[in-house]
Amino acid sequence: MTLNTHLQHNPHTSGNKPTPAANQPSAQPNQADRLIRLPEVRKLTSLGKFAIYETPGFPKRLTLSRRCVGWKLSEVMAWIESRSAVGEQA
Template identity: 40%
Template structure:
């Protein structure tokens, strides 16, 4: 049986990695990239995960999150590319 990993939240809800949103400090920690580099990747790298708006605001600085599973997959892809290049 292949169970989907579940993450417990502070509210007691259980979310799968595909449903869990993370914020910038988590993206920085998972990718090893600094905040400005994350935004540069968003602009220049079509494979980098796109943020999810957390409000209806379109202004600069409006809150965003990233899908945990998408960031995780991007990191795994980078690791796989390293192994291919070696």
């Protein structure tokens, strides 16, 4: 599953043409962690809304405002990786 919605500037090209970012979201520790909203969490995990809110061990949501929540991308990606590890053990 790829999520290619962000563009980055490539200094090796002429002009200000943006180039596509990597196919997978980056969650490197040295970068500032970004918050993702429910639609992106659903795309990354293939889980429904209820499962995201109720699955034990799933990263906790952060309240951004009265009607807005988000998840840390690094935590969601770590959870996805941990689920891959569980599948490989079975």
